[in-house]
Amino acid sequence: MLFRSAAVSCGGEKVGAIIEVEGLTKVYARGIVAVKEVTFAVEEGEIFGFLGPNGAGKSTTIMMLTTLIKPTAGRAFVAGFDVVREPGRVRLCIGYVSQELAVDDNLSGRDNLFLQAGFYHLPRGEARARCDELLKMMGLYERADDLVETYSGGMRKRLDIACGLIHRPKVLFLDEPTVGLDTQTRHQIWGYIKALREKYGMTIFMTTHYMEEADALCDRIAIIDRGVIKAVGAPAALKDRLGGDVVTLRFKEAPAEKIREAVAALEGLAGVRGVKHQDGDCFIVARGGGELIPQIFQVLQPLGVGVERVTLKRPSLDDVYLYYTGRELRDETGSKEEAMRARMLMRRVRGA
Amino acid sequence: MTVLSDIYYVCWREMKRFWQHKPRILVVVFQPLVWLVLMGNMMSGLTSNPFASRMLGVERYIDFMTPGVMIMTALFGGIFSGVSLLWDRRIGFLSKMLVAPVSRVAIPVGKMLATAMQGAIQVAVIALVALFLGVKFKTGLGGFLCLLFIAALFCFAMAGVSLSVAIWVKTIEGLHPILNFFTMPMVFSSNAIFPEAAMPSWLRVVSAWNPLSYAVTAMRALIVEGWAWGKILSGLMVTLLFAFAMVLVATCQFKRSLG
Ligand SMILES: Nc1ncnc2c1ncn2[C@@H]1O[C@H](COP(=O)(O)OP(=O)(O)OP(=O)(O)O)[C@@H](O)[C@H]1O
Ligand SMILES: [Mg+2]
Numbered sequence: 001m002l003f004r005s006a007a008v009s010c011g012g013e014k015v016g017a018i019i020e021v022e023g024l025t026k027v028y029a030r031g032i033v034a035v036k037e038v039t040f041a042v043e044e045g046e047i048f049g050f051l052g053p054n055g056a057g058k059s060t061t062i063m064m065l066t067t068l069i070k071p072t073a074g075r076a077f078v079a080g081f082d083v084v085r086e087p088g089r090v091r092l093c094i095g096y097v098s099q100e101l102a103v104d105d106n107l108s109g110r111d112n113l114f115l116q117a118g119f120y121h122l123p124r125g126e127a128r129a130r131c132d133e134l135l136k137m138m139g140l141y142e143r144a145d146d147l148v149e150t151y152s153g154g155m156r157k158r159l160d161i162a163c164g165l166i167h168r169p170k171v172l173f174l175d176e177p178t179v180g181l182d183t184q185t186r187h188q189i190w191g192y193i194k195a196l197r198e199k200y201g202m203t204i205f206m207t208t209h210y211m212e213e214a215d216a217l218c219d220r221i222a223i224i225d226r227g228v229i230k231a232v233g234a235p236a237a238l239k240d241r242l243g244g245d246v247v248t249l250r251f252k253e254a255p256a257e258k259i260r261e262a263v264a265a266l267e268g269l270a271g272v273r274g275v276k277h278q279d280g281d282c283f284i285v286a287r288g289g290g291e292l293i294p295q296i297f298q299v300l301q302p303l304g305v306g307v308e309r310v311t312l313k314r315p316s317l318d319d320v321y322l323y324y325t326g327r328e329l330r331d332e333t334g335s336k337e338e339a340m341r342a343r344m345l346m347r348r349v350r351g352a
Numbered sequence: 353m354t355v356l357s358d359i360y361y362v363c364w365r366e367m368k369r370f371w372q373h374k375p376r377i378l379v380v381v382f383q384p385l386v387w388l389v390l391m392g393n394m395m396s397g398l399t400s401n402p403f404a405s406r407m408l409g410v411e412r413y414i415d416f417m418t419p420g421v422m423i424m425t426a427l428f429g430g431i432f433s434g435v436s437l438l439w440d441r442r443i444g445f446l447s448k449m450l451v452a453p454v455s456r457v458a459i460p461v462g463k464m465l466a467t468a469m470q471g472a473i474q475v476a477v478i479a480l481v482a483l484f485l486g487v488k489f490k491t492g493l494g495g496f497l498c499l500l501f502i503a504a505l506f507c508f509a510m511a512g513v514s515l516s517v518a519i520w521v522k523t524i525e526g527l528h529p530i531l532n533f534f535t536m537p538m539v540f541s542s543n544a545i546f547p548e549a550a551m552p553s554w555l556r557v558v559s560a561w562n563p564l565s566y567a568v569t570a571m572r573a574l575i576v577e578g579w580a581w582g583k584i585l586s587g588l589m590v591t592l593l594f595a596f597a598m599v600l601v602a603t604c605q606f607k608r609s610l611g
Contacts, residue, residue, distance in 0.1 A: 063447075066451050067451065068450055068451060069611065088453055091451060091452060091453045092453055094451070096447070096448070096451040098444045098448065100443055100444030101443070101444070102443060102444035102447065102448045103445075104365065104369070106368075106369040106373065107365065107368055107369065115364070115365050116448075116452070118357070118360075118361035119358070119449060119453070119454050120452055121354055147372065163448065340442060340523070341442050341444075344442055344443060
């Protein structure tokens with residue numbers, strides 16, 4: 001991988017990859033290896049997802065990329081700047097929405113945003129204009145002057161995301177943007193994330209442990225477990241690696257040799273990778289199972305083999321995820337303060 | 353100077369939170385009222401004893417008590433400043449500030465400044481209540497402003513103490529008992545509520561090392577004695593030094609905690 005020198009990269013104009021990470025490692029106190037020699041690159045304008053179970057090292061990676069903690073080893077460049085040597089320049093290019101709901105409950109929504117604008121040294125007039133714009137975009141304009149205390153979990157999250165956008169960052173880091181939210185709110189947040197990329201061409205780096213979220217949003221995902229990247233690729237490509245769709249047929253009563261003929265004919269179809277007949281059920285592994293079904297009927301009809309039932313199962317990202325990370329739940333090590341933070345988050349998400 | 357702008361915004365937030373919290377405003381007004389009226393009345397018998405009156409150096413106990421209540425308010429106002437930092441860390445707001453290009457110095461200093469301003473507001477309320485109860489300010493408005501400055505500066509320094517301890521203790525649950533442990537001895541080893549003349553000699557030595565004694569002596573001089581420059585200047589100098597030291601300690605501690 002090529003690293004650009006700091007001199008060339010002014011806000012990342014000549015950038016191929018807007019995030020470049022090589023051998024990034026974080027070892028916490030007591031020798032806990034949270035992230036282990038992680039290497040990847042994110043292209044400009046991409047939505048890149050980190051998918052992994054609790055304690056996989058997702059937040060730790062984000063915190064290293066956002067200059068909040070220093071890596072133990074390895075290098076990382078964001079928008080062309082080294083996160084260790086030029087943290088100040090990195091900070092100007094990035095927005096960060098943490099896993100916690102980091103909004104101030106004792107201020108109004110507008111004040112939260114205005115404060116954030118102040119932290120980025122925006123002039124007052126500009127700050128006010130952008131606050132209004134973001135409040136409208138996030139559907140919070142009517143409630144802008146109410147205390148955040150009175151907001152629902154979804155409203156707080158939207159406000160938190162708005163805070164991360166006030167300085168129009170090139171790269172937005174979203175750490176578990178929908179954790180604890182109900183389905184409607186989650187879909188709403190997905191809509192906002194997609195819109196950001198479409199409208200502003202923003203690069204988005206997000207983490208999640210919801211498979212369907214990664215599937216719906218991300219151009220590419222990396223599956224991370226115990227601090228190690230297990231697989232990187234587009235969701236479809238990752239699913240493909242597991243084989244393909246599975247079409248299950250149940251034949252009507254028919255003589256055995258007819259069924260054998262039918263199976264042989266099915267094996268001959270384009271895209272079919274394997275056919276297995278077992279106890280009257282016929283499993284067909286293939287690419288593009290949906291398109292295959294009409295062809296199956298075309299082949300079976302002249303043979304006189306009837307079909308009682310058809311089911312199609314696409315491998316979900318679930319299967320991919322479980323394949324790479326295993327099934328068992330993880331014990332988590334962490335300090336008491338971390339546990340308090342997690343409890344606090346759940347309370348705040350529920351809008352208590 | 354972006355540092356100043358950052359301090360401004362950190363401070364702005366704390367002040368907004370202060371005004372937003374209505375019950376707190378009630379406490380701000382009523383607490384000193386209760387203290388002054390209760391303590392002032394309870395102990396008013398003291399000054400009818402000529403010996404005690406001479407020891408206190410005032411004719412009415414409430415004159416002696418007013419600067420004591422003021423400095424205790426500044427102390428209690430300052431000492432819980434650290435909680436807000438730990439709270440910010442717990443809810444993730446601290447990370448939000450740290451990801452933004454906010455000067456690292458501005459975070460503790462902004463909080464200290466806001467605490468000092470809140471302390472000054474409370475002290476001003478006490479002054480109003482005291483005026484109402486018949487306390488006469490010998491040095492007038494100028495002296496009052498000088499007194500307010502010393503009290504605010506002391507509050508600022510105590511906020512620094514609190515922040516430094518908070519960064520060291522790391523949890524809100526751990527911070528409270530330590531701060532409580534701090535405050536009472538600090539009050540009782542000073543001449544805030546008892547005159548130095550009434551102290552055993554060992555306590556007088558402790559009191560001489562307690563910055564609170566200097567601040568309250570200067571404030572008391574401004575109320576009951578007049579422009580007693582020796583006391584006022586030494587109070588001002590000690591409090592300034594204390595405040596300056598605490599800015600250094602708190603900012604160093606804070607920067608170090610970020611790794
Ligand atoms: N400050 C810390 N000190 C010590 N260990 C830590 C610290 N922060 C995280 N860890 C440990 O590092 C590992 C990775 O944690 P991290 O928070 O990055 O996981 P995550 O993938 O974000 O998990 P989650 O989905 O629960 O948010 C965990 O084992 C965690 O206990
Ligand atoms: Mg996490």
